[in-house]
Each structure stands twice: as C-alpha cells, then as structure tokens.
Amino acid sequence: MRASRRATQQEQPLLHNSTPTGFAKMMTALFVLALLTMLAIWFGKRKAVFLLSLATLTTGIFWFNHHITDPLNLNF
C-alpha cells in the first residue's frame, strides 16, 4: 500500500530572486494565457495565436528561471 506523501507545512523563507510581478505573479496566469491562445485558435485568429503562444512560453521561462535560480527549501 502506498503511503500518502503529504508534505508537512513549514514556514519557508522567500529564497528566490527574479519573482515575476503584476498579473504574471500568479502562476494561474500561465494557464490563462494558454487558454486565451486556444480560444484564439478556436476563433481563427492566427496572428493572435502566435503572439499569445510567445507570451505563454516567455512567462513560463521566467517562472522556470524563478525556480532554478536559488536553492529550494523543499520538504516532501
């Protein structure tokens, strides 16, 4: 039987640099951009699709950079 692997809750100091700001501060924003891209495909707006895809990927890269630039205080 697999044991549940819930992490214990701990106070974690903010160790990261390069934290995104504004709307992009929410990781949810990434999926919102992806949804807008898909809606642009649905409605046939090809140029908007490329722009939104680029925005989604760029924001994703920023979030990735945020998570790899400092040691993470992980506890599983």
Next chain:
Amino acid sequence: MLLITGICIPVIGAYWIQFVEGEFPCPLCLLQRLAMLGVAIGAMMNLRFGVRTSHYAVTIFSALFGAAVSTRQILLHIAPGNPNGSGYGSAVFGWHLYTWGLVIFMTTIGVVGLMMLFEKHFELGAVATPRPMTKPVMAVFALVIFLTAANIVSTFLMCGLSPCPDTPNQYLLLSNI
C-alpha cells in the same frame, strides 16, 4: 488529432494523482502541465490553419521547455545527499511523473521530427486561413480547453494571488474560508 489526444492522457493522469491520490502538483509540475498544453496548441494550429512548419515549431519549443523543466526536477531528486531520495510524489509504473514527463516530451520531439519527413502534407503554398472544424476536431479542442480551464481553477485554488509554494500541501484559497 492523435497527438492532441495523446498529450491529454498524461494531463488527465496528473489530475488523477492530484485528486484521487491527494498529491499536490509543485510549481515545476505545473510548468510541465503547461508545456504539454503548449504541445497541444501546436497540433491544434495544424488542424485549424493547415499543416505548417511554424505550427510544428510551437510544439517543439513547448516540448523543449517541458523537457528542460522535467530534467531540472529529475536532477533535484537524484542529487547526492538528497534527504528525500525517493523523489517527489508517487511513482507510476516505477517512474515518477517528472521522469515520464521527460520521456513524453522527447517522444513528442521525435514524433514531430518524423512527421516533418513527410513533405507532401505541408501546405506551404496556400494561405493559412482558418478552415471549418469538423465535430471530432471540435470535440478534441473542447477537451484541451476544458483541461486548461481546469488547471486555471485548481492552480488558483492552490496558490491564490501569490506565487505557488515550493511544496504545496493544501488549497490555500479553500483553507482561508
């Protein structure tokens, strides 16, 4: 359509792990989900606007991004001295989800490479205009859009208006109610 349907399977599987097994996705896991949706976006563009190399490029860039994130997560958990040597989350058929993620992304790149060998299915001479969507295409599009919307809801409930915690263990918005 096969590529879109195929890439939806691990995203749906990730939701199974999240809601049935009760294991929350970490930020790197969320980025990998996003990359899988990005792979689907390129394939959706092919179905909607005709097969073009630029659409495959969207898929490849998304897969490269996803592979980078997966690799980072693998390296985090195999580093010497890692006190949590068993990795993050439960293993599925012996591998953790981020390992499967790397396999999926590299396979995607290989499949796209194979597809690009067949030059005749490219429509480079024609203007890329939106074409009518058949019902199967609309169904597949609806599935991907639904999964993306579901990710918006679950990520917002988990993280709220701030950056996601490195080790999420609750839905922050629901815990404050």
